[in-house]
Amino acid sequence: MAIANSPMGPSFESLLASELGRDFGSVHLRYSLLLWVNDGLMAVFFLLVGLEIKRELVSGQLSTPAKAALPIIAALGGVLAPALIYMGFNAGTPTAGGWGIPMATDIAFALAVITMLGKRVPPSLKIFLAALAIADDLMAILVIALFYSSEIHVDYLLYAGGVMGLLLLFNRLQISNVMVYVIPGMLMWYFVHHSGIHATIAGVMTALAIPVKVKKGGSPLEKLEHLLINPVNFLIMPLFALCNTNIAFEEGMAEQLATPLGMGILFGLAVGKPAGITAATWFAVKLNVCSLPENGSWKQLFGVGILAGIGFTMSIFIAMLSFKGAHDLESGAKFSVLVASLLSGVAGALFLAAAGKDRQE
DSSP states (O other), rough: OOTTSSSHHHHHHHHSSSSEOOTTBBOEEEHHHHHHIIIHHHHHHHHHHHHHHHHHHHSSTTTTTHHHHHHHHHHHHHHHHHHHHHHHHHSOOOOOOOOTGOOOOHHHHHHHHHTTTGGGOOOHHHHHHHHHHHHHHHHHHHHHHIIOOSOHHHHHHHHHHHHHHHHHHHHHOOOOOOOHHHHHHHHHHHHHHHTTTTTHHHHHHHHHOOOOOOSSOHHHHHHHHHHHHHHHHIIHHHHHHHHHOOOOOOTTTTTGGGGGHHHHHHIIIIIIIHHHHHHHHHHHHHTTTTTOTTTTHHHHHHHHHHTTOHHHHHHHHHHHHHHHTOHHHHHHHHHHHHHHHHHHHHHHHHHHHHHHHHHHH
């Protein structure tokens, strides 16, 4: 943001818009630097998170139906409540179409904040947030595909499905070489990207196909996880954060917070997320469908819900799709997402730090 609001802002914007790659006949591989970061490198991040989630589903904190159901039910509550709050402010107005903006949790920033809290948050809650954010993002991607995509190309979806089928066959054959999964996964990324659906889902799909264990060769999943952890943490995430905080402050942005658009986004993310996640979880636990994460308390779960109000990248992306061509609305929505995400990040960190201290005492 410092760069975006300095004399270097226009040059940095041009850099992000500059194109990299080349086309090979009908194969289009020339995209802007920003797209390569958000759709390309972030697919690698989602691959790593998908590997972690699968490991937990097979032999960890999410290995029982009750534990696995919890983040999905919580994510559903965290998607519906913000959308309903937004519509409460914007129904019948020109901005009603932006109801999807406060639905998504930014997994990268939310996990970064909870990781900084260290041992004050039990590992089970970190895994819960990761699983919740993945389910949340997949729901947001589905919403984009159904309601915000200008055109879905079924042929490319079928090609991606064919590659996924091939990966599942490799899994069935117990192939241990991780590159046998990664290279077709890159091809699937291309097909998903051209299908009109957000390309990062290809990372999750690839992760789901990689075996946790094989009879000979150890664990392909853990091997790939080990290979990716440092590049993701020390290269991909810093680049992602740098590119996506490129928001220039403009006249009239602050006033947008008091409009139905701004209030819908602000209350949707900062209030709707923790309320929806906590309420859905409470009902699921009371009905004995799920149980709380191991060593976690209701207070800590509410704190995780606050952190889930960090919408940022996906929220800004949906804002651009919602108000394409309406610069004032787009700028106001971006600023509202920024303020709501900042409030949620700070409030969530402070709340979880206090909750963790109380629990230790």
